[in-house]
Amino acid sequence: MLKAIVYHPNAQSTMLKSAANQDQGGSEGNNKVGVIVGSILAxxxxxxLGICLFVRKKKKQRKRDATSHGRSRMEQIPENSFSISHQDEDLDLPHxxxxxxxxxxxxxxxxxxLGEGGFGPVYKGVFNDGQEIAVKRLSKESRQGLDEFMNEVKCIAQLQHRNLVKLLGYCIQQDEKILIYEYMPKKSLDFYINDxxxxxxxxxxxxxxxxxxxxxxxxxxxxxxxxxxxxRDLKPSNILLDDEMNPKISDFGMARSFGGNETGANTKRVVGTYGYMSPEYAIDGLFSIKSDVFSFGVLVLEIVSGKRNRGFNHPGHQLNLLGHAWKLFKEGKPLELVDNLVxxxxxxxxxxxxxxxxxxxxxxxxxxxxxxxxxVLMLSGEGTLPQPTEPGFFTGRKLIDASSSSSKPESCSVNEVTITLIEAR
Incomplete structure (x- = not known):
């Protein structure tokens, strides 16, 4: 059975409008989604982009800090550490x-x-051209810091003498602080004393x-x-020896410089090595060129005797090496001090x-x-030598002066100092 189809004149128009409205609504929805997605992606x-720029900036900052760290710290070194102004410094030393x-x-x-000192471990190195070097690397446990490190760089870079070790360069890179020296094949004087x-x-x-x-x-x-x-820290381990046994003074981390006619100063921070410090420096913090002279005197007596001042033992008394040498000198028997090997x-x-x-x-x-x-003149054999007086820091626990009629121990220089005053190395 066929159904009649009734044609309405407005039906087609209505259908077209409905379809148009549907198309328009879908298009508007798509546009909204596109805007949202675009906003999220943007x-x-x-x-x-911000993260990338931030990371890049931090990397550049770290690199800039690593390369400029030494220079900035060099400018921050206090005047009492080293007295060279930034304007006058001309290190001319490779990094x-x-x-x-x-x-x-x-x-x-x-x-x-090769060994280790107060600064840190020392290693032998060889550059690509075959040059042998000694690399001194600051230990994280070292009592020396960047001030002492840069003090040594600035100090020894300006010194040229056959009896001073030659500094070839340095490295400051993040936490690493390294000094590069000429290599001393015969090690240090400490290697030979008391052995x-x-x-x-x-x-x-x-x-x-x-x-x-x-x-x-x-x-x-x-x-x-x-x-x-x-x-300020002259001792056997800081005397290095080359192939021909030429001595070279090293380790200038504790050194102080003076201009004009200045020859000394005082400090609240006593640094050095017990057994080589002069009495006025160890007790009162007064140091001068005569402090180094005292340390040199200890070295001379150690080299002659082949014994160390600290830890010296003798069956006949309880004196240290200085006291022993003084006792023999007063008794007219100084040759008994000489090492039996020579x-x-x-x-x-x-x-x-x-x-x-x-x-x-x-x-x-x-x-x-x-x-x-x-x-230097005295050692060369020129002139008559004056008579020495009592040494500093020479006593042990007991010392009886043979010329004294009293049996009481003689009142002598104190051989112990408050350890809090000293940064032993």
């Missing part, structure tokens, strides 16, 4: 990349390890050569360098003079000690 792009030094030392391997096996390698001519070399190096520091330098082959006149000069240098009063210019 926001994400801005955030990502090495940490990667280069790691490669030269086989990544600071134990097989390249029966190694002491045999030092006959008397070599020992006298070392004494004279140290004296000339100190004379240069005190008198002939552009600025007067007081080392006593039969040494020049007696040279040995006697060296002991005499050593005792003059360790006298208690700094005014009584000779200058290094006088010491």
């Amino acid at each position: 926001s994400l792009f801005v955030v990502c 090495y990349d940490f990667t280069t030094l790691a490669k030269a030392t086989n990544n600071f391997s134990f097989t390249n390890f 029966q096996k190694q002491s045999k390698l030092l006959d008397w001519p070599k020992r006298l050569h070392i004494i004279n070399g140290i004296a000339r190096g100190l004379l240069y520091l005190h008198q002939d360098s552009r600025l007067r330098i007081i080392h 006593v039969e082959t040494c020049n007696l006149t040279e040995v006697m003079r060296s002991i005499h000069v050593g005792l003059l240098c360790v006298q208690h009063s700094p005014e009584d000690r000779p200058s290094m210019s006088t010491v």
Whole structure:
């Protein structure tokens, strides 16, 4: 059965309008979705761009900080650490990349390890051109900081003398602080003192050569360098030896410089090594060129005897090495101080003079000690030597003066100092 279809004249128009309205609504919905998605993508792009720019800026800042760290700290070093103004400094010293030094030392391997001091470990290294170097790396546990590090860089970079170790460059990169020196194949004087096996390698001519070399190096520091330098930490481990056993003074982290006619100062921070510090410095913080003279005197007596001042033992008394030397000198038996390894082959006149000069240098009063210019002349055999007076820091727990009729222990220099005053190294 067929149904009749009724045609309405407005039906087609109505249908067209409905379809148009549907198309328009769908288009508007799509536009809204597109706007929302576009907004989200734009926001994400801005955030990502901001993050990228921030990370890039931080990387550049870290790189800039690493390269400029040394210079900025150099400007911040207090005047009492070193007295060279920033305007006058001209280091002319190369700065090495940490990667280069790691490669030269086989990544600071134990097989390249040479020793360790107050600054930190020292490693042997070899550059690509075959040059041997000594790389001194500041330890995180070291009591020395960036001030001492830059003090040494600024100090030794301006010094040139055959009896001073040569600084080849430095490295400051983030937390790493490294000094690069010429390599000393014979190690330090400390390697030979109080060691029966190694002491045999030092006959008397070599020992006298070392004494004279140290004296000339100190004379240069005190008198002939552009600025007067007081080392403040002269000891066997800071005397390095080259292939020909030429001594070279090293480690200037504690050094102080003076201009004009200044020869000393005082400090609340006593630094150095117990057994080599002068009495006025260890107790009152007063240091001068005569403080270095005292340390030199201790070195002379150690080189002659082959024994260390600290820890010295003798079956007949409880004196340290200075007290022992003074006792023998007063008794007219100074040659008993000489190391048995060289006593039969040494020049007696040279040995006697060296002991005499050593005792003059360790006298208690700094005014009584000779200058290094006088010491060099004395060691060369020129002139009559004055009689030394009592050394500083020479007593043990008991000391009976043979010339005294009293059985009471003699009142002598104190041999113990408050440890809080000293930064022992």
